[in-house]
Every structure is written in structure tokens, then in C-alpha cells.
Amino acid sequence: MPVNDPIIAQQTPRADHTIDQMWDKYTPEEHGVWKTLYDRQMKVLQGRAAPEHFKGLELLNMSDEIPDFRRMNEKLMALTGWEVVTVHGLIPNDVFFDHLANRRFVAGRFIRDAHKLDYLEEPDIFHDVFGHVPLLTQPVFADYMQAYGRGGVKAMKHDMIENLTRLYWYTVEFGLINTPEGRRIYGAGIVSSQSESKFSLEARSPHRVHFDLERVMTTDYRYDDFQQTYFVIDSYDELMEATAGQDFDPIYAKLKGVPDTKPDTLVDGDKVYTQGTQEYAHAGGLKAEAVAV
Numbered sequence: 564m565p566v567n568d569p570i571i572a573q574q575t576p577r578a579d580h581t582i583d584q585m586w587d588k589y590t591p592e593e594h595g596v597w598k599t600l601y602d603r604q605m606k607v608l609q610g611r612a613a614p615e616h617f618k619g620l621e622l623l624n625m626s627d628e629i630p631d632f633r634r635m636n637e638k639l640m641a642l643t644g645w646e647v648v649t650v651h652g653l654i655p656n657d658v659f660f661d662h663l664a665n666r667r668f669v670a671g672r673f674i675r676d677a678h679k680l681d682y683l684e685e686p687d688i689f690h691d692v693f694g695h696v697p698l699l700t701q702p703v704f705a706d707y708m709q710a711y712g713r714g715g716v717k718a719m720k721h722d723m724i725e726n727l728t729r730l731y732w733y734t735v736e737f738g739l740i741n742t743p744e745g746r747r748i749y750g751a752g753i754v755s756s757q758s759e760s761k762f763s764l765e766a767r768s769p770h771r772v773h774f775d776l777e778r779v780m781t782t783d784y785r786y787d788d789f790q791q792t793y794f795v796i797d798s799y800d801e802l803m804e805a806t807a808g809q810d811f812d813p814i815y816a817k818l819k820g821v822p823d824t825k826p827d828t829l830v831d832g833d834k835v836y837t838q839g840t841q842e843y844a845h846a847g848g849l850k851a852e853a854v855a856v
């Protein structure tokens with residue numbers, strides 16, 4: 564539990580791990596951190612983020628202060644039937660999947676420290692809300708997220724959580740999309756990061772490969788640094804068709820025992836957009852702001 568948020572500490576989570584956001588209790592300093600991050604990302608994301616991200620921000624009236632979920636949920640619910648709920652911190656997988664399967668997106672209440680804008684021990688409200696929630700206004704993506712939650716419930720029965728987590732990682736968190744204007748970011752982990760917004764699209768280092776469900780689910784990832792491979796979709800429909808269009812049971816059965824691919828490795832059958840040099844990872848990585856782009 565984040566120690567810097569007394570409003571979280573004073574609440575006892577409900578059985579589904581939710582707490583109240585208590586928006587009125589945010590301090591001017593906390594709103595100030597959001598504003599700094601919001602202003603910074605709105606500049607960096609011009610020409611880099613997917614148009615649906617900007618559209619979602621606009622539809623939800625997101626601005627340079629921490630959103631009040633009560634007001635934001637009225638709009639989100641009317642658009643796609645989703646709502647954002649506050650949780651006290653990291654929650655168990657089964658609870659997370661159950662929330663998604665019921666069109667509830669879980670968000671942290673706390674916001675990062677003003678002196679550590681680029682360091683996160685766990686996802687904060689800026690990542691969760693600025694990064695994830697705009698795309699939940701888009702019906703196809705909203706359905707994809709629910710399908711993922713349902714797939715998660717099945718994955719637990721098949722002991723395939725790790726494989727399913729990779730799907731989330733390489734799409735919802737770190738996905739890229741082709742648009743008529745060029746390649747853009749839709750993954751929340753990138754959209755909420757100044758440095759990875761540039762690195763994912765412009766650096767020489769990472770591979771950029773077209774999305775393939777089974778390839779993604781058998782590829783390990785970097786949880787502590789920029790990705791070594793980014794997977795690119797042509798449309799959100801493509802994601803939806805690859806997942807919700809199928810029953811996850813046969814996918815899990817097929818992937819059982821398939822060896823993992825390393826994060827920096829290209830394999831037969833890959834549709835490669837850019838073959839990376841991997842120079843960033845080979846030099847030690849560590850998310851330096853001065854990345855080779």
C-alpha cells in the first residue's frame with residue numbers, strides 16, 4: 564500500500580477490494596502533479612498517440628486536474644457501459660479479472676511524488692486514468708477489455724495466467740497501431756510515459772512486429788524497462804477478432820508446453836516492420852531519459 568496516501572490508509576477495502584476515491588480530499592499539490600504530467604504528455608503525444616486516445620480524453624472532459632470518478636463515470640457509463648472504480652493498491656488476479664469481465668476498470672487513488680515523476684513502484688492514478696480510460700470510450704476496445712477479463716477467469720483454471728498477462732502487456736499496456744497518418748501509440752504504459760512515447764516509435768533499438776495472438780502469448784516481456792519488441796495492430800477490430808471471436812480454451816490447450824520466446828528475439832513468421840538494433844538493452848537500459856532515438 565502506498566505510504567504517501569493517508570486517504571487510502573484510513574479506509575477498509577470492500578470484499579471486491581474497492582475503496583472510495585474521496586476526490587474532495589486531494590491536495591493542491593496532488594492536482595499539481597497531475598497537471599505537470601498532463602501538460603507534459605499532451606505535448607509529447609501530439610503526432611504520437613492514436614487519435615482515439617485524444618478523442619477519449621475529450622469525451623471524458625479530462626483536463627489538467629485529477630478527474631472525479633463520479634462525474635467521469637456518468638459519461639463513460641453512457642458511452643460504453645464501463646465505470647472506473649478505486650482500489651487500494653495491487654489486487655489479486657481473480658478480483659482484477661472479475662472487475663474487467665463486469666466492465667469495471669480498477670484505478671489507484673494515489674498519485675506519484677512530485678520529485679519522482681518518472682519513477683513508479685506501482686501504477687498510480689495518472690497511469691491508470693490518463694493512460695487507460697480514454698480508450699474505454701471506444702466500443703470495440705471496451706469490448707476487448709471485457710473479453711480479456713473473461714479470458715482471465717478461464718486462464719486461472721488452465722494455469723495460463725502468464726500467457727494471458729503477456730497479451731495484456733503487449734496490447735493494452737504497450738501496443739502500437741497503424742493509422743493512415745502513420746504508426747501511433749495506444750498502449751497505456753507508453754501513453755503515460757514521456758520517454759517511452761518517444762522510444763517506442765522512434766528509437767532504433769526495439770523490434771516492431773505485427774501482432775499475432777499466439778506469438779504474443781508465448782513471448783516474455785520486460786517488466787522493469789522499455790520493451791525490446793513492440794507489437795503493432797491495424798485496428799482494434801483485429802484485437803477483438805483475435806480474442807473475443809474465439810473461445811480461449813483451445814488457445815490455452817494449444818499453447819501448453821510451447822517454449823517461450825525471449826523479448827529480443829524475432830521468429831519465423833514474424834511480419835517485421837523494423838528490426839531493432841537492441842542497442843539500448845545491450846547497453847544496460849534502465850529507462851534513461853536520454854535514450855537513443
Ligand SMILES: [Fe+2]
Pocket residue numbers: 686690691695736751752
Ligand atoms: Fe496499466
